Amino acid sequence: MIAWTIYITFAGAVLLVFTPRAFARWIALATTAAGLVTSVIALFQISIVDLATFKTIVRVPWVPMLGMNYHLAVDGISLTMALVTGVVAVASVLFSWDVEHRPNEFFFWLLLVVGGSYGVFLSADLFLLFLFYELVIVPKYFLIAIWGSTNKEYGAMKLTLYSFFGGALVFVGIIAAYVTAGSLDLQQLAQFQFTPQLQSWAFPVLFVGFAVLAGIWPLHTWAPTGHVAAPTAGSMLLAGIVMKLGSYAGLRVAMNLFPQGFQMWRVWIAVLAVIGIVYAAGVALRQRDLKFVIGYSSVSHMGFVLLGFATANALGVSGSVLQMFSHGVIGALLFAVAGRMVYRRTHTRDLDTLSDMGLSRALPFAAFSFVIASAASMGIPGFSGFAAEITILIGAWKAYPLAVWITGIGMVLVAAFTLRALKKSFFGESASEVRTQEGRVPVDADWNEQQDITARITMAEKCGACLLMFATLAVGLYPKLLLDRIMPAVEAMRFLK
């Protein structure tokens, strides 16, 4: 059932190549919506007991000589990730509803990213997982380099090379595991006893390789530039899904295959995670570009995910998975507001300029969405961010109390930069009247369709924002929905035993 998310998405991508441009966005919407519906149905259809272990759903021999199978499996963690993929994918299509420039190509690349992500989250074969993982790299390049803004070619190339560099490290780790154990099956590999000597070097290579995509400090620098350069849908996919590919694979592959290596290195993961949280939050406080603020906040939030991993207890790791969902949704919403709702109308993201515009009156719906997103991002109770981060911190308290203290500082900084961005962007001091921009040259020549600041928020934007807000609220108010499925799956993992 849930395997169909992959097939539908790729079929949609192929279909886009042959259809006239007028249908492109509808096909993309139908495809992503089908993916979302499939994952939601799977959420309620598959019983919680079945989600406790990584259970095979499809297994077909692929390259039997090398032991490769087309092998998909699902557990609570995968399902959660598939769900966030579905939500963010639909929202990102809705927020790129008015892409007029080469729309078929745009949605083609977008669907490849989405399909590849579903693939990574559901793969139970190491080669298959890596194939999907690498498949996502190039579409990102084109999405950013063709449809992006602000230094787009630099941002795109940097992001691609970082991803590919991470991929090369992962490649080494995967081959090492493969030739040692003689299998590529994740279920079998999770039973295999690797020698401590191998684990001691293979784990860091593999984990760092994946963590590049998760934005681990100090390999996070692709994230802010990439997010800023990307078109809105690109930023949403990057923050919402692609960064999660790294953390998910780190958990599923690196930690689960090399538990002893993980125990050896987890202190360092915790250190890097805490540095990432505090450092990125501090940097975000000083940014003038709204998208840079959000880009750094992504790095900071992903730091929580890594901190949760480092705790090596069920609570912390489950919190991490929840945080992956939560940040996927919140990050996408923040970028949607900043990149689509605000930037498309004002053609600026400079906080000082925005603060003179009185956007809260001009774009009340945008202001409302941004308040919700900021609240969720700061970890206000009732939103998913709170549920996730509190779980991580409780887990971390058991493992590294000191880390919790330092992270506390980080959380204050997060609140500070979020409030600063919120105030400057929407609730500027001189916002007595709505001003339209005059004589400002748009940074991105591609978007030549000038929209006025007073242009109304479109239906598509409202739908997308409501979907994301609903997701964060639903999980925030009833985290049990996901945690019940995540916890048993995490407890089944080897590194906890």
Added chain:
Amino acid sequence: MNYLDLLKLASPEAIIAVTALAVLAVGLTTGRGTVEAAVSAARSKAGAGDTPATGATASAICSAVAAFGLALAIGAVMMLPRQATLFQGMLVITPLTSLFKIICLALAFFTVILTRSDRSARNPGEYLAMLLLATIGLLLLVGTEELLMIFIGLELTSLSLYVMAAFDKTDVRSAEAGLKYFLFGSTASAFTLFGLSLIYGMSGTTGLAAIGQKLATQPIQPLLFVGIVMTLVGLAFKIAAAPFHLWAPDAYQGAPVPSAAFIASGSKVASFVVLGKIVLVGFAPVHGSAAWHVVIAGWSPVLAALAALSIVIGNLVALAQTNVRRLLAYSAVAHAGYTLLGLVAGGREGFSATLFYTTVYAFTLVGAFGVVALVRRETGGDDLTNFSALSSRSPLLAGCMAIFLLSLAGLPPLAGFFGKFYLFSVALRAGANHGLLWLVALALLGSFISLYYYLIVLKVIFVDEKSQPETSPVRTIFGEDGDFLQRVTLTVLAGMVVFFGIMPTMLVAQILAALL
């Protein structure tokens, strides 16, 4: 052993030889009057519209005859018996040789179709005859396990390719390409011949299997290593491994596009097959070890050094290129390095990985050169600037080029990705205790670098908006002035690259079965 047997078992070669003569005859009878016209057309730098119709038909007939002959030869290969040996291994037929004969013939077939898109091609009959002779050389190379025949095959291929490289008489670059290729090539051949003679002197036989047995029984002498290294020099030249790659950039850039494509594909595949046979069968007892903790003298450290150098030099120099053909040449050097990894690892698995990679690489490169040929025909050049905004001019070509280049970079779901995974996993498995990790890590670093320059080409194709002003050829529904056939071929090649990426088992199973 009578001659009828010989004719039966060597029927593919015989068919190609007859076809070559036929093509030559056709070219002679139909193309006589067009030479002056063609030269004057070139002088006035006019387009195809000025070329007399007779020239076009001559070219079409020649290509059709050549393609038909190649197709016939493929059929003949399929009719061959599974196993046969002629003249003590002078000619052997095994599943492996049959498979690679088909692959070489298919590569020649695609090259013939490419020739049709090269506007500069004059005397199509002679050109195609040379191509077919080179193909015979490849078939001999693939289908022998004997030193003398290997040398004859090498020479037949090389001499034909020298002529093909220098074929464009109006272009000084083509002459340069031919001359460089010839000078380097003949020197390398001399080395190989000397090496082979040393090996013959020590083993007293020219059959590869017999050499292997002889070497296994006698103590290893320093002279043997001289012989091995010299033999490898010549083959390293053929596969364009650093530091014997210096001819490649000029040959790839200057030679007529189909010649370059054939040098880069068919010649390379056959050379890897024969290199693999020589080292894995003939020199099997002196394998040595290239692992970082135990280096044992033998051919594998030599190949490992060649591989490492090729990967580093090829990738780093490719970064600085602005001409697509030159870029492909340097990347070819790097790819030769990756491909050698399988041979360094050795064994059936290693050889199979090498063969898979080089086959896939050859088809990819023919495709890439096909795109270059069409772009060159349309814009008159093959610098990066000529590719700018190709995606808006011709989405099909742009899409095909993206598939070819991304496969070269090793991205899924394309064949290059599986090829690299196979090669690197075999190499890591080979040495005890991950001994070849250093080489694998270097190769991965190399492919990381390579993504950058492939992406730059793709960036120019897809991202750059402004297309340079150019003479826009007549557009028909079949693409620019009827290059329908080329476009179909490129689509087929791109389809193959995707197919072998998604279903690699189709080819891997064939190769592994053939290597039993």
